[in-house]
Amino acid sequence: MTAVKTETSGGAIEIGGLRKAFGANEVLRGIDLRVASGEVVCVIGPSGSGKSTLLRCVNLLEEPTAGTVRVGGVDVTAPDVDIDAVRRRIGMVFQSFNLFPHLTALGNVVIAQRKVLRRGRAEAERIAREQLEGVGLADKTGSYPAQLSGGQQQRVAIARALAMGPEVMLFDEPTSALDPELVGDVLGVMRGLARPGEGRGMTMLVVTHEMGFAREVADRVVFMDGGVVVEEGPPARVIDDPAHERTRTFLSRVLDPAAARVGETD
Amino acid sequence: MTAEPVEAAAPGGLSRRRRRQLSLGGQYGLFLAVVVLVALLADWDRLRANFANRDVARDLFPDIITVGLRNTVVYTAVGFGIGLALGLVVALMRLSPVAPYRWFAAVYIEIFRGLPLLLIFIFITVGVPLAFGSPAPGGAVGQTGLALGLAGAAYMAETIRAGIEAVPKGQTEAARSLGMSAGRAMSSIVIPQAFRIVIPPLTNQLVLLCKDSSLVLFLGIVLEERELTKFGRDLAGQVGNTTPIIVAGVCYLIITIPLSLLARRLEARQRRGRR
Numbered sequence: 001m002t003a004v005k006t007e008t009s010g011g012a013i014e015i016g017g018l019r020k021a022f023g024a025n026e027v028l029r030g031i032d033l034r035v036a037s038g039e040v041v042c043v044i045g046p047s048g049s050g051k052s053t054l055l056r057c058v059n060l061l062e063e064p065t066a067g068t069v070r071v072g073g074v075d076v077t078a079p080d081v082d083i084d085a086v087r088r089r090i091g092m093v094f095q096s097f098n099l100f101p102h103l104t105a106l107g108n109v110v111i112a113q114r115k116v117l118r119r120g121r122a123e124a125e126r127i128a129r130e131q132l133e134g135v136g137l138a139d140k141t142g143s144y145p146a147q148l149s150g151g152q153q154q155r156v157a158i159a160r161a162l163a164m165g166p167e168v169m170l171f172d173e174p175t176s177a178l179d180p181e182l183v184g185d186v187l188g189v190m191r192g193l194a195r196p197g198e199g200r201g202m203t204m205l206v207v208t209h210e211m212g213f214a215r216e217v218a219d220r221v222v223f224m225d226g227g228v229v230v231e232e233g234p235p236a237r238v239i240d241d242p243a244h245e246r247t248r249t250f251l252s253r254v255l256d257p258a259a260a261r262v263g264e265t266d
Numbered sequence: 267m268t269a270e271p272v273e274a275a276a277p278g279g280l281s282r283r284r285r286r287q288l289s290l291g292g293q294y295g296l297f298l299a300v301v302v303l304v305a306l307l308a309d310w311d312r313l314r315a316n317f318a319n320r321d322v323a324r325d326l327f328p329d330i331i332t333v334g335l336r337n338t339v340v341y342t343a344v345g346f347g348i349g350l351a352l353g354l355v356v357a358l359m360r361l362s363p364v365a366p367y368r369w370f371a372a373v374y375i376e377i378f379r380g381l382p383l384l385l386i387f388i389f390i391t392v393g394v395p396l397a398f399g400s401p402a403p404g405g406a407v408g409q410t411g412l413a414l415g416l417a418g419a420a421y422m423a424e425t426i427r428a429g430i431e432a433v434p435k436g437q438t439e440a441a442r443s444l445g446m447s448a449g450r451a452m453s454s455i456v457i458p459q460a461f462r463i464v465i466p467p468l469t470n471q472l473v474l475l476c477k478d479s480s481l482v483l484f485l486g487i488v489l490e491e492r493e494l495t496k497f498g499r500d501l502a503g504q505v506g507n508t509t510p511i512i513v514a515g516v517c518y519l520i521i522t523i524p525l526s527l528l529a530r531r532l533e534a535r536q537r538r539g540r541r
């Protein structure tokens with residue numbers, strides 16, 4: 001699982017004063033966050049705190065209301081920016097996989113290489129096979145998404161994003177929709193991407209509630225609530241010794257589901 | 267059924283089940299009586315001579331196939347092709363962020379679904395030459411294809427729009443996040459999935475168009491352009507016998523029944539769900 005190949009790695013993500021409102025509902029209220037080249041940052045926080053919206057603002061699936069987002073030094077919020085060129089450099093993995101059901105695993109990884117990067121068929125297929133092998137699915141290239149388990153589908157989705165040679169990767173709760181026994185495979189792939197045997201790892205911004213993964217892989221953990229960053233720091237500090245009451249309450253719910261149920265009634 | 271015991275005596279003194287049996291028996295009896303009555307009253311020799319005259323039928327071949335059936339298939343195929351292409355365009359306009367496109371598409375759909383098809387045929391053959399100084403190109407094929415296509419597009423646009431809307435939003439987002447433009451995401455990711463969804467209803471549309479191609483009957487067309495209905499009617503008039511109409515009808519069924527069965531099978535397969 002450590003064979004994940006990245007063509008380029010490590011553009012930095014710099015987010016400054018980011019605000020996003022849906023109508024009157026201000027979901028992001030001034031986010032400042034820097035993910036250095038090759039760094040892995042995990043974002044945690046309660047439901048509705050704006051984690052997905054933050055990620056979606058980075059690759060412009062949502063248009064920020066104010067503030068700047070720079071990826072690899074390029075201001076993606078500039079008015080004259082080529083939105084498709086920006087997204088090409090940013091890989092995104094969704095909670096619900098979003099594989100293309102009418103294409104095989106190989107076809108899923110090939111199509112954007114062909115249509116966006118204009119790679120030839122042979123080259124695109126070679127890269128796709130390499131990427132699928134890298135996520136442990138060399139034997140599933142001909143399978144349709146419906147024939148794959150959730151964990152396998154999510155790994156195809158990761159291979160699909162990596163085949164574009166992104167500078168940064170965004171993961172939005174990549175394991176939340178998976179059965180517990182399938183979570184490990186996907187986290188294994190992500191770990192290999194963050195800490196490859198040789199060279200620098202991928203720049204990764206990961207929304208996750210897998211505290212074990214965050215503790216082990218993340219360089220920093222960011223706790224968000226109500227559209228702001230409440231605290232951030234090394235995983236050992238934020239997870240094991242949080243400075244804020246809100247962080248403590250949230251962590252106690254995530255780490256102990258029984259406490260979550262009690263917490264909801266008060 | 268409620269908690270009432272099944273064999274309990276009902277007001278008429280008969281059990282519920284017994285009464286149901288009697289009622290069913292009555293229905294069968296009535297049906298049989300009607301069939302027998304019609305069979306007895308009908309003049310079978312006369313019917314056979316007029317509806318299933320073997321000599322008349324034999325003389326229809328091969329022209330009813332090589333001219334009639336062939337033209338029906340050609341008119342239907344051209345009409346369906348035009349309707350599908352135009353329907354896709356109208357569907358995309360209906361979903362466009364550009365408001366005037368949406369209005370145009372909505373008006374188009376309402377107008378062409380609201381008009382009798384015959385009126386559209388007459389408009390194409392009479393109106394177009396008056397308005398443009400020359401008839402629609404492509405002779406009978408072009409005119410029929412255009413009339414069927416214009417009307418079919420209105421129905422197909424609504425079907426295709428529903429199909430496009432049935433493709434989850436996450437599909438477009440995944441495509442866009444890979445760097446595809448909006449148009450590319452639509453053509454490579456959304457439309458192929460939408461078409462899978464709309465193949466059964468479009469097959470039904472094809473059956474309707476096949477039958478509607480008979481409206482060429484009202485156009486001035488030359489002998490080689492006749493399709494099944496006009497061919498059947500002309501020959502029925504010539505030989506003074508209804509058999510050509512029957513044979514033409516059978517030819518339609520040879521096309522439409524397998525298509526309908528196919529559509530139903532595709533629907534059933536989709537309901538079982540490959541996704």
Ligand SMILES: Nc1ncnc2c1ncn2[C@@H]1O[C@H](COP(=O)(O)OP(=O)(O)OP(=O)(O)O)[C@@H](O)[C@H]1O
Pocket residue numbers: 022025027045046047048049050051052053054
């Ligand atoms: N397209 C949208 N239109 C309107 N409101 C939206 C939209 N997307 C998100 N929101 C609102 O923004 C808020 C934050 O949503 P977001 O999905 O970013 O939260 P989240 O932290 O990812 O939560 P979760 O853990 O449940 O995924 C929510 O209140 C949500 O209702």
Ligand SMILES: [Mg+2]
Pocket residue numbers: 051052053172173
């Ligand atoms: Mg979310």
